[in-house]
Amino acid sequence: MTRHLRFILIAFAVLSTAAAPEPIQRFPKPDFESGYERPIMQTPASRALTLEYLDVVVLIAALSLASYFVLKKRSRRYLFVLMLFSLIYFGFWRKGCVCSVGSVQNVVLAMFSNSYAIPLTVVAFFLLPLVFTLFFGRTFCAAVCPLGAAQDIFILKPKSLPGWLNETLSLIPYLYLGLSVLFAATGAGFLICRYDPFVGFFRFGASFDMILFGAFLLLLGTVVARPYCRFLCPYGVLLNWMSQLSRKHLSITPAECINCRLCEASCPFDAIKMPTAKSNEKKEQNTRRLALLLVLTPLVMALSGWAGSLLHVPLSRGHFTVALAEEIRLEDTGQRTERTDETDVFRATGKSTALLYEEARQIQRQFRTGGWLLGGFLGLIFCLKMIKLAIPSEQSLYEANRGTCLSCGRCLSYCPVGKEGVDVERIPQG
Amino acid sequence: MAESKNDRILTILVIFFSVAGMIYFGLSAVRSDGKKTAGNPFHYDIENFKKDGADLRTYKEVKAVPLTLLAPHAIAVDLRDRIYVTSGASVVRIDAAGQMSVSTTVTDEINAIAVSADGDIYLALRTAVEVLDSTGTRTASWQIPDQAVLTSVAVAGRDVYLADAGNRVVWRYDLQGTLLNKIGERDEARDIVGFLIPSPYFDVAIDPDGFLWAVNTGRHQFENYFPDGALRSSWSNSSMAIDGFSGCCNPAHIAILSDGSFVTSEKGILRIKVHKQIGALEAVVATADQFDPKTSSLEVTVDSRDQILVLDPQRAQVRIFQKKEDPP
Amino acid sequence: MSLKTRRDFLKSGVNTAVALAMGGAAGFVVGKSGKGDLVWQLDPNICIQCENCATNCVLPESAVKCVHSYSMCGYCDLCSGYLEPGAKSRDTGAENQLCPTGAIKRTFIEDPYFEYEIDEKLCIGCGKCIKGCGAFGNGSLYLQVKHDRCVNCNECSIARSCPSNAFRRVPAETPYILRGEEADRYSAQI
Incomplete structure (x- = not known):
């Protein structure tokens, strides 16, 4: 009797939670006279939590070693070996997930969603590289990030890009970051992961388009060093900010720069600040331009914010609910006759379309607010860049650009200055 | 100088080519994001069966x-064509x-209902039977031994038959x-194969001669018994085609018309058909496209004019079907 | 104080401020975090067997496989998850099998029962058998993400293309959504 009662309860539980078609709790069971016993279903466990924690430990170790190699050891060779290790461990072994770049979205989702409990390991993957960068510069990019490593080994004949192009392209990551945050915050999905060009190589499988996109990106990387890191990576934006404020940072020379120009062409990323000629512009002129830019900034921000808010309709189509509501509307108004799986499922649930439309409208409102913020943010970034260009830099020595320098250590060996003084042998004659 | 010029051209070519490819x-x-790949080779369209x-x-x-x-659950009709429907513990x-006219509630959920010629109402609960008179007053009740799960009840003369899954x-x-x-325990000496009931669907009905018919759903078989439990006759037809029964356990419900032919109701792909007493398909009453998605199973019964009454739990309706040529 | 050192001082101040702010942000996020990890799983009660699982996994061989709750199986001879509709005979002939890869093994137990077992190496997760079993049978066959195969992408590519939104993140300690007694046994294990 109790056995049956239990069945009833299970059957009830199964039936009450089920959608169509309802699974029927087998009842009663066949009586096997031959002594047959039902096999047990295999449910292999997911990856152990201890292994996830091990990943964090490896991350900390790799970040520490990278910082040590950059700042103390000053060795490109050690960095390169560590970079290969990271490529194998975080890339091919861990299949590129979860990576710090993508973790931005998890953090944003956790902030905006009440149902998503972000795993601690993901928080660690997000924060640790930022913290290390705040102290030691972008050593994460140098030798820990598997995406960076994958591109780094393809740098064959790096060419310097014109300054204007470099500056323009480096605005893309802000856009990418902004869009990714908007999508993650509204629950529309993880753009960074969806369009990760290299994860397909790590897993030996991805969509055909993304594999080829990655392949062409690597091909581009043979002449334009690390194109993803410099002109796409959204996490790079945060690292750039942290690195500009970092306590310590890679210095090209271990002692005093003697302006020998040897390192000038050593950086494949155009991240060495060169000494600038003394500007002969009048100070007044400069100030006026700066003042104009400062006045224009709020205007630009408002304008781009407005432009961003106009995009909320097409952008919100990236959200499942909005896309579904749109399809339902097309079908209901007879503009489309062919039904999709999505709309079939929705109609089978018996939920009212009014409710769906309301949900979709709410998400669109979120996208409109997000569009304002995103547009304003991009406007601000653009203006800041202009302001930075307007302020004459007073550069007298060769120095790493703290924001864009990836701490790869390539320039180190070019510097003839040793801790004890200048190695005259290494200065070319003539 | 020439070499560096070549170098430059090569670089520009590589950049151009790779940027074009990337774009x-x-x-x-x-x-193509999130879109289904065209022409799925595994497509299995069960809509056609509907x-x-x-x-x-x-x-x-x-x-x-x-x-x-x-959530109406079971249905019966009396000799005066009044309809009885159960829902939970109520009838x-x-x-x-x-x-x-009458609404009564008993102690437990009702699994099946039958009305005798005298107008008494027989309710099969999971492990018990409750008998009500035509005013809804309880006149008798009894428990079924062992681990019973009653799924159907039928009254023939002085006998009450209870199907126990x-x-x-x-x-x-x-x-x-x-x-x-x-009745119906496996007994090779009497050619009884035993009921194979893979899910809680197991129906019984009485034919015009007063004999019991039970559906051996797991074998898609109709079995006809003498009151003493001897097998009188049987027929079966397992097939995915329209003239047979398919799936784990069908037909889920039956009723018998005045000429002795069967009204059968199948679950899975919902359909209601009429089979001759010897098994041949006689008519199709209703097909799956006439029922809402998510409809679980349809209990059937017949009235004195051989109209077929289908209990549609999804729409909460008793849907009445009639031969097309019959007068309304 | 020279310009350089003043700037350095300012920078170090901002650095400390950012470090503190990050600590605060970290505290906020950690407050919203769960203890364990999350993995992807599909809810078989929402799944409509659209066949995307077979083709949309990032892995060359999908991590989604058919599983079998034996406790719910009718052990039927005429198994609608195994046999092609209109199959000429009820046997293991390839032409009678519904499964495109022949991944279901049919074994005679005793009259009238047959056991059906999924050969995971052959199963591609298309859900064809599940459609058959669910439409005519007990629904003992259903799809699950197998966690010895799944690489747990941050954004699951099948989840993205799932028309019924059947995929969701579940705690890594309980990474399956099972049916029947298997569900019971599974929750008892945990």
Whole structure:
């Protein structure tokens, strides 16, 4: 009797939670006279939590070693070996997930969603590289990030890009970051992961388009060093900010720069600040331009914010609910006759379309607010860049650009200055 | 100098080529995002089965009696064509005008209902039988031994037959609740294969001669018994085609018309058909496209004019079907 | 104080401020975090067997496989998850099998019962058998993400293309959504 009662309860539980078609709790069971016993279903466990924690430990170790190699050891060779290790461990072994770049979205989702409990390991993957960068510069990019490593080994004949192009392209990551945050915050999905060009190589499988996109990106990387890191990576934006404020940072020379120009062409990323000629512009002129830019900034921000808010309709189509509501509307108004799986499922649930439309409208409102913020943010970034260009830099020595320098250590060996003084042998004659 | 010029051209070519490739495949990736790949080789369209037999339909729906009950479960009709419907532990009687006349609630959920020629109401609960008179007053009740799960009840003369999916037998009781005998246990000497009941669907009905028919759903077999439990006859037809029964356990419900042919109701792909007493398909009454998605199973019964009453739990209706040529 | 050192001082101040702010942000996020990890799983009660699982996994061989709750199986001879509709005979002939890869093994137990077992190496997760079993049978066959195969992408590519939104993140300690007694046994294990 109790056995049956239990069945009833299970059957009830199964039936009450089920959608169509309802699974029927087998009842009663066949009586096997031959002594047959039902096999047990295999449910292999997911990856152990201890292994996830091990990943964090490896991350900390790799970040520490990278910082040590950059700042103390000053060795490109050690960095390169560590970079290969990271490529194998975080890339091919861990299949590129979860990576710090993508973790931005998890953090944003956790902030905006009440149902998503972000795993601690993901928080660690997000924060640790930022913290290390705040102290030691972008050593994460140098030798820990598997995406960076994958591109780094393809740098064959790096060419310097014109300054204007470099500056323009480096605005893309802000856009990418902004869009990714908007999508993650509204629950529309993880753009960074969806369009990760290299994860397909790590897993030996991805969509055909993304594999080829990655392949062409690597091909581009043979002449334009690390194109993803410099002109796409959204996490790079945060690292750039942290690195500009970092306590310590890679210095090209271990002692005093003697302006020998040897390192000038050593950086494949155009991240060495060169000494600038003394500007002969009048100070007044400069100030006026700066003042104009400062006045224009709020205007630009408002304008781009407005432009961003106009995009909320097409952008919100990236959200499942909005896309579904749109399809339902097309079908209901007879503009489309062919039904999709999505709309079939929705109609089978018996939920009212009014409710769906309301949900979709709410998400669109979120996208409109997000569009304002995103547009304003991009406007601000653009203006800041202009302001930075307007302020004459007073550069007298060769120095790493703290924001864009990836701490790869390539320039180190070019510097003839040793801790004890200048190695005259290494200065070319003539 | 020439070499560096070549170098430059090569660089520009590589940049141009790779940027073009990136843009092409990047856009293509964005466009194809989340879309189903075309031409799925594994597509299995069961929608087609739902239309099976639609062209053979010779019945039409003449009426749908709305019910004010939540999740109606079982249905019966008495000799005066009044409809009895159960829902949870309640039973209601609906007269021809759609007026609800009797409403009674018993102790437990009702699995099946039958009405005797005298107008007494027999309710099969999970492990017990409750008998009510025509006013809804309880006159008798008894428990079923062992691990019973009653799924159907039928009254023939002085006998009450109870289909028990738990013990996989049909119990024969008299009207007062005295156990007379068990029917349908595996017995090779009497050519009884035993009931194979893979899910809680196991129906019994009485034919015009007063003999018991039970559905051996797991074998898609109809079995006809003498009151003492001897097998009188049987037929089966397992097939995915319209003239047979398929799936784990079908037909889920049956009723018997005045000429002895069967009204069968299948779950899975919902359909209602009429089979001759010897098994051949006689008519298609209703096919899956006439029912809402998520409809679980349809209990059927027949009235004195051989109209077929289908209890549609999804729409909470009693849907009445009639031969197309019959007068309304 | 020279310009350089003043700037350095300012920078170090901002650095400390950012470090503190990050600590605060970290505290906020950690407050919203769960203890364990999350993995992807599909809810078989929402799944509509659209066949995307077979083709949309990032892995060359999908991590989604058919599983079998034996406790719910009718052990039927005429198994609608195994046999092609209109199959000429009820046997293991390839032409009678519904599964495109022949991944279901049919074994005679005793009259009238047959056991059906999924050969995971052959199963591609297309859900064809599940459609058959669910439409006509007990629904003992259903799809699950197998966690010895799944690489747990941050954004699951099948989840993205799932028309019924059947995929969701579940705690890594209980990474399956099972049916029948298997569900019971599974929750008892945990």
